Amino acid sequence: AASGDPLPGRRSVDFPVAAVLPAGGCGERAGIATPKQFCAFLNRPLLSYTIEAFERVAWIEHIVVVVAKENLHQMMDIIQQFSHKKVTVVLGGSTRHRSIFKGLEAFREQSDGVTLRKPEVVIIHDAVRPFVDEDFLLKITVAAKDQGASGAVRPLVSTVIATTSEGYLDHSLERARYRASEMPQGFLYDIIYRAYQQCCETDFEFGTECLHLASHYCGTKAKLIEGPPTLWKVTYKQDLFAAEGIIKDMLSHNGCVVAGGCAPSVQLACELQKTLEARSMQVDVISGPPGSRAVLVSGTWNFIHIAVDSSCLDDMAKLVKTFQDSKHAVLYPVVLILVHLNLQPQCSVTERMRALGAIRSLATEAKHGNILLYGILLSRDKALEQWDESMENVAQIIAALVKDRNPGLVGQLLVA
Amino acid sequence: AASGDPLPGRRSVDFPVAAVLPAGGCGERAGIATPKQFCAFLNRPLLSYTIEAFERVAWIEHIVVVVAKENLHQMMDIIQQFSHKKVTVVLGGSTRHRSIFKGLEAFREQSDGVTLRKPEVVIIHDAVRPFVDEDFLLKITVAAKDQGASGAVRPLVSTVIATTSEGYLDHSLERARYRASEMPQGFLYDIIYRAYQQCCETDFEFGTECLHLASHYCGTKAKLIEGPPTLWKVTYKQDLFAAEGIIKDMLSHNGCVVAGGCAPSVQLACELQKTLEARSMQVDVISGPPGSRAVLVSGTWNFIHIAVDSSCLDDMAKLVKTFQDSKHAVLYPVVLILVHLNLQPQCSVTERMRALGAIRSLATEAKHGNILLYGILLSRDKALEQWDESMENVAQIIAALVKDRNPGLVGQLLVA
Ligand SMILES: [Mg+2]
Ligand SMILES: [Mg+2]
Numbered sequence: 001a002a003s004g005d006p007l008p009g010r011r012s013v014d015f016p017v018a019a020v021l022p023a024g025g026c027g028e029r030a031g032i033a034t035p036k037q038f039c040a041f042l043n044r045p046l047l048s049y050t051i052e053a054f055e056r057v058a059w060i061e062h063i064v065v066v067v068a069k070e071n072l073h074q075m076m077d078i079i080q081q082f083s084h085k086k087v088t089v090v091l092g093g094s095t096r097h098r099s100i101f102k103g104l105e106a107f108r109e110q111s112d113g114v115t116l117r118k119p120e121v122v123i124i125h126d127a128v129r130p131f132v133d134e135d136f137l138l139k140i141t142v143a144a145k146d147q148g149a150s151g152a153v154r155p156l157v158s159t160v161i162a163t164t165s166e167g168y169l170d171h172s173l174e175r176a177r178y179r180a181s182e183m184p185q186g187f188l189y190d191i192i193y194r195a196y197q198q199c200c201e202t203d204f205e206f207g208t209e210c211l212h213l214a215s216h217y218c219g220t221k222a223k224l225i226e227g228p229p230t231l232w233k234v235t236y237k238q239d240l241f242a243a244e245g246i247i248k249d250m251l252s253h254n255g256c257v258v259a260g261g262c263a264p265s266v267q268l269a270c271e272l273q274k275t276l277e278a279r280s281m282q283v284d285v286i287s288g289p290p291g292s293r294a295v296l297v298s299g300t301w302n303f304i305h306i307a308v309d310s311s312c313l314d315d316m317a318k319l320v321k322t323f324q325d326s327k328h329a330v331l332y333p334v335v336l337i338l339v340h341l342n343l344q345p346q347c348s349v350t351e352r353m354r355a356l357g358a359i360r361s362l363a364t365e366a367k368h369g370n371i372l373l374y375g376i377l378l379s380r381d382k383a384l385e386q387w388d389e390s391m392e393n394v395a396q397i398i399a400a401l402v403k404d405r406n407p408g409l410v411g412q413l414l415v416a
Numbered sequence: 417a418a419s420g421d422p423l424p425g426r427r428s429v430d431f432p433v434a435a436v437l438p439a440g441g442c443g444e445r446a447g448i449a450t451p452k453q454f455c456a457f458l459n460r461p462l463l464s465y466t467i468e469a470f471e472r473v474a475w476i477e478h479i480v481v482v483v484a485k486e487n488l489h490q491m492m493d494i495i496q497q498f499s500h501k502k503v504t505v506v507l508g509g510s511t512r513h514r515s516i517f518k519g520l521e522a523f524r525e526q527s528d529g530v531t532l533r534k535p536e537v538v539i540i541h542d543a544v545r546p547f548v549d550e551d552f553l554l555k556i557t558v559a560a561k562d563q564g565a566s567g568a569v570r571p572l573v574s575t576v577i578a579t580t581s582e583g584y585l586d587h588s589l590e591r592a593r594y595r596a597s598e599m600p601q602g603f604l605y606d607i608i609y610r611a612y613q614q615c616c617e618t619d620f621e622f623g624t625e626c627l628h629l630a631s632h633y634c635g636t637k638a639k640l641i642e643g644p645p646t647l648w649k650v651t652y653k654q655d656l657f658a659a660e661g662i663i664k665d666m667l668s669h670n671g672c673v674v675a676g677g678c679a680p681s682v683q684l685a686c687e688l689q690k691t692l693e694a695r696s697m698q699v700d701v702i703s704g705p706p707g708s709r710a711v712l713v714s715g716t717w718n719f720i721h722i723a724v725d726s727s728c729l730d731d732m733a734k735l736v737k738t739f740q741d742s743k744h745a746v747l748y749p750v751v752l753i754l755v756h757l758n759l760q761p762q763c764s765v766t767e768r769m770r771a772l773g774a775i776r777s778l779a780t781e782a783k784h785g786n787i788l789l790y791g792i793l794l795s796r797d798k799a800l801e802q803w804d805e806s807m808e809n810v811a812q813i814i815a816a817l818v819k820d821r822n823p824g825l826v827g828q829l830l831v832a
Contacts (some may be wrong), residue, residue, distance in 0.1 A: 151585070153577070157651055158596040159625045160576050160589075161569065161640075169567070169638045172597065172625045173576075180574040181588065209575045209588045221584045224577075229652040235573055236645040238658040241665070245657020356831060400824025408816025412830050415772060 011142045013059040018119035019184075020103035021054075023047055023075075023127035024068045024092030036234055037127040038074060041244035042333055042405060043370060046234060047075075048082045049130035049247070052331060054123075055086050057134045062116045065127070066092040066103040083330055088116060097204045097213075100124060101196040107189065118189060121145050124210055125184040130243060131230035132184055139225050144186030148220040151186075151211050152227035153179035179224065182231050185210055191218045251332055252402045254282040255302035258295055260315065261287065265306045268341055268378075272304065275395040281402075291318030293326065301332045302402045308341050313358045320366045320373065329370040335402050336366065338375045339394060340413075356413045363411030374401050375413040390416045427558045429475040434535035435600075436519035437470075439463055439491075439543035440484040440508030452650055453543040454490060457660035458749055458821060459786060462650060463491075464498045465546035465663070468747060470539075471502050473550045478532045481543070482508040482519040499746055504532060513620045513629075516540060517612040523605065534605060537561050540626055541600040546659060547646035548600055555641050560602030564636040567602075567627050568643035569595035595640065598647050601626050607634045667748055668818045670698040671718035674711055676731065677703065681722045684757055684794075688720065691811040697818075707734030709742065717748045718818045724757050729774045736782045736789065745786040751818050752782065754791045755810060756829075772829045779827030790817050791829040806832045 023037045037047040047065070054063045063086045067075045075089050090106050092099035107118045121144045125132060136152070143150035156178055162170040187210070195213040203213060214220040234243050255276065259269035266287060273283045288294045295303060305319055316338050323329050323336070340355055355375065363373040376397055378390055393416040401409070439453045453463040463481070470479045479502045483491045491505050506522050508515035523534045537560045541548060552568070559566035572594055578586040603626070611629040619629065630636045650659050671692065675685035682703060689699045704710045711719060721735055732754055739745050739752070756771055771791065779789040792813055794806055809832040817825070 149585075153579070154574075156576065157649060158570075158598055159628075160572065160594050161597045161625075161627070162593060163569070163595055163640055164637075167640050169565075169627050169631055169640060172628045173594075175624060177578060178576050178589075179579055181577045182574055208591060209577075211577070211585050212575075212588045215585055215587075221580075224579055224583050224585060230654065232652075232654070233573060236648075238646065238648070238662055241661025242654040242658035245661060246654055249657070360831075396824045397828075400822045403824075404820040404822055406816045406820055408812045408819075409825075409830070412813075412828070414825070414828050415776075 011138065013138070013141060015120040015145065016117055017060050017121045017123065017141055018062040018064065018107065018116065019054050019060055019123040019125060020064045020066065020100060020106075021047075021050060021125055021127045022066045022092065022096055022099045022103065023071075024066055024096075024099045035071065036240065038071065039240055041240065042247060044082065044331070045078055046130055046240070046243065047127045048078050048084070048331075049243075050125070050127050050132075051084050051087060052082075053130060053132050054125070054137075055084060057137055060123070060137070061086065061119065062107075063087045064090055064103045064106045064116070066090050066099045068092050081330075083327065093204075095204055095206075097196070097199070097207050097210075100210065101204075104189070104193050104196060120189060121186055122189045122192060123184050123186050124192075126233055128234040129183055129231055130234070131246065136225075136227055136231075137184065140184050140186040143223040143225060144188060147223040148191050148218070149185070149187050149211060149214040149222035151222045151224055152182040152184055152231055153224045154182050154227060154229070154231065156180055181209060181211060182227055182233070184231075185222070187214060187220075191220050194218055247332075248403065248405060251301050251405070252281070252399075254298075254300045255284075255304060255398075255402065256295060256298040256300050257283055257285045257304045257306065258319065259285060259287040259306050260290075260308060262308055264341060264343065264380075265308050268339070269306050271391055272306075272339070272394065272398075275391050276398065279395055279399055281399070290315035291322045293322060295319070295322065296326050296328055301329075302335045302337075304337045304339055304398060306339050306341065308343060313355070313362065316359075316373075317362060320362060320369075320371055323371050324366075324369045332370075333405055333407070334371045335405060336371055336373045337398055337401060338373070340375060340377050342377060342379045359413055360411035367407060367410055372401075372405060372407055372410050374410060376416050377413055378416045427554065429554070429557060431536040431561065432533055433476050433537045433539065433557055434478040434480065434523065434532065435470050435476055435539040435541060436480045436482065436516060436522075437463075437466060437541055437543045438482045438508065438512055438515045438519065439487075440482055440512075440515045451487065452656065454487065455656055457656065458663060460498065460747070461494055462546055462656070462659060463543045464494050464500070464747075465659075466541070466543050466548075467500050467503060468498075469546060469548050470541070470553075471500060473553055476539070476553070477502070477535065478523075479503045480506055480519045480522045480532070482506050482515045484508050497746075499743065509620075511620055511622075513612070513615070513623050513626075516626065517620075520605070520609050520612060536605060537602055538605045538608060539600050539602050540608075542649055544650040545599055545647055546650070547662065552641075552643055552647075553600065556600050556602040559639040559641060560604060563639040564607050564634070565601070565603050565627060565630040565638035567638045567640055568598040568600055568647055569640045570598050570643055570645070570647065572596055597625060597627060598643055598649070601638070603630060607636050610634055663748075664819065664821060667717050667821070668697070668815075670714075670716045671700075671720060671814075671818065672711060672714040672716050673699055673701045673720045673722065674735065675701060675703040675722050676706075676724060678724055680757060680759065680796075681724050684755070685722050687807055688722075688755070688810065691807050692814065695811055695815055697815070706731035707738050709738060711735070711738065712742050712744055717745075718751045718753075720753045720755055720814060722755050722757065724759060729771070729778065732775075732789075733778060736778060736785075736787055739787050740782075740785045748786075749821055749823070750787045751821060752787055752789045753814055753817060754789070756791060756793050758793060758795045775829055776827035783823060783826055788817075788821060788823055788826050790826060792832050793829055794832045
């Protein structure tokens with residue numbers, strides 16, 4: 001729900017809000033050459049997932065991304081490739097605090113006359129925390145508006161200990177009294193900007209905590225809000241695996257079965273829906289003219305297209321074109337599975353080889369548009385219990401393809 | 417290298433060492449019903465991966481796993497299914513410290529007369545940190561032997577803040593002065609046992625830090641050792657994705673190509689090796705009689721079996737049997753890929769359907785033994801540049817199968 005239509009009891013945001021995402025870090029901690037915000041999974045850099053999380057919130061006007069000079073080109077490419085609309089790119093400074101300050105200055109009048117509207121509340125968030133949701137952003141924003149500053153906190157996962165200079169235990173902190181300070185944090189723009197204007201070189205050089213600046217220079221004590229575990233910071237290689245796992249899992253929970261007009265196709269669609277739902281996949285069945293844009297409203301990135309005999313490949317090509325035209329696959333790879341129901345067993349071998357050739361060339365083309373096309377062959381010449389087994393096999397293959405989204409297997413014709 | 421053969425400059429362990437793994441937690445933090453140590457990926461519970469990390473260290477004699485009563489059966493099943501040899505199971509108490517104390521008591525004389533040899537150094541480690549390696553265990557053990565206590569630490573990822581009782585920022589800690597206390601920790605057995613004997617109900621009920629007990633009750637200040645990021649604690653659902661990603665990545669870096677006796681097979685094996693190594697996969701080529709146990713010394717879980725024409729399926733069945741007999745697939749699923757080189761194009765369609773039927777029934781049987789069997793069909797009737805493209809396709813398909821290890825696609829015959 002956008003800001004115009006708040007949920008009952010939910011505060012609406014009727015003041016300007018913007019976000020600043022420092023993305024200038026050099027990633028040395030991840031043990032990989034690429035700064036982690038630019039590491040990609042499912043063909044997209046982490047940073048773009050974070051931008052998307054802010055872009056889909058209707059009441060956030062501008063997203064200022066602060067990058068190092070050497071990443072500027074890459075950043076402009078990302079904006080173009082993933083059609084980001086609300087982003088302004090700003091060059092960072094030599095430390096985190098200098099970069100955030102530069103991000104905040106994007107809302108002051110510029111020498112070139114271009115100015116972003118000054119927000120009342122500004123949200124500061126790390127480019128490497130892609131899973132922040134609208135509800136939490138709302139909480140942070142409302143608390144910042146009311147209290148001047150707000151920040152996400154989490155319970156400490158480990159005990160925190162103070163060490164002696166020789167590397168021995170000095171003492172351990174009482175875990176319950178402390179919290180980990182995470183992101184996002186929210187501020188009245190005027191407060192955090194004033195804090196940065198006043199802070200000293202030591203803060204700029206060694207500081208890490210925006211809440212501390214607001215407290216120290218403006219006397220504003222932040223309201224702390226407990227955030228979900230998904231706010232964690234993608235720091236190490238294993239965190240990239242975790243982020244990829246979350247996205248793949250999120251994409252695999254629902255699907256849309258597109259049935260052709262004929263009776264066997266519609267019947268199979270309904271059977272498949274039942275079998276997939278028994279595996280906890282939420283499935284819509286739609287049946288419309290080939291290539292209809294009706295498929296796009298389903299809110300899924302998984303499509304199962306049912307085709308009977310050889311009618312299918314033209315329809316499939318139309319469906320691929322629909323996705324290409326709609327940009328539905330820009331943010332996430334679309335999985336498109338052709339389930340080819342073969343009613344005439346005697347021509348199955350020849351049919352199959354022909355279908356394979358056609359599906360491979362279509363798959364190669366589709367892959368350029370981030371559409372992953374696979375085929376499944378299902379024969380009707382079966383006794384009833386074998387048919388049930390085949391349906392289970394189809395569901396198992398679909399679940400496997402949807403879960404892994406592996407581009408290395410596109411164009412294959414699998415057998416159920 | 418085991419303790420009998422230490423690396424130059426490496427301390428050898430000539431005293432008894434044991435480990436205690438508290439695994440009694442109830443996992444409410446993971447947001448999933450199963451306690452996280454019992455959550456499985458690649459068909460194996462997390463806890464078993466952690467046990468394996470200790471079991472493969474030759475100088476660790478005993479591993480005491482402390483579980484809640486309701487998980488006792490499951491624990492015994494895990495020991496049997498994954499052939500764990502050094503494990504003694506002990507029932508836990510109502511808190512972490514009570515459980516660890518019960519684990520330590522396993523080394524005292526028991527009423528039933530069964531006693532594990534008392535270790536000089538005991539390592540305490542969380543069941544949900546599966547990626548600890550022998551080198552780090554050695555550092556912890558040697559430091560514990562020399563200093564009485566030792567523990568892994570990591571830099572703080574987030575700023576730690578103290579909160580007011582109303583939920584506002586009180587102050588933030590200076591990050592550089594503190595560390596996160598992680599596991600493993602090592603102790604002279606007599607010291608940590610004495611600390612537990614003396615500690616009070618408040619410690620047992622609310623304490624979390626073994627280092628604190630050794631310090632408070634025995635005056636032993638632990639030596640702190642900086643550990644790698646992979647020591648992190650699997651706590652949330654995203655951490656399970658991370659753990660699965662690490663294991664799958666680790667399994668995908670090398671492979672073994674098994675060539676049949678004939679010249680085209682050996683030639684293809686060498687071409688494949690080159691193409692896969694260009695994709696950073698380390699590949700051995702071996703050629704021996706079908707079903708030879710020579711494949712088992714390769715130290716990989718990925719096998720590519722090359723077969724020419726129809727000779728292949730018997731050999732493949734022998735290879736499957738070799739893996740079944742050797743228990744090579746007990747800990748990790750073995751990926752077995754049959755690359756079927758078809759020299760006679762004119763019979764390819766029929767051949768292919770026959771091969772498909774045979775491969776599917778063999779795959780179904782192999783899957784019960786944790787062996788994932790897939791087929792790739794490669795035809796020779798090609799111009800040279802098409803052949804190069806086919807080799808790239810084979811490599812791409814192999815990389816995809818090895819990376820995902822998806823059991824939903826076994827028995828499929830893919831086309832390169
Ligand atoms: Mg900060
Ligand atoms: Mg502890």
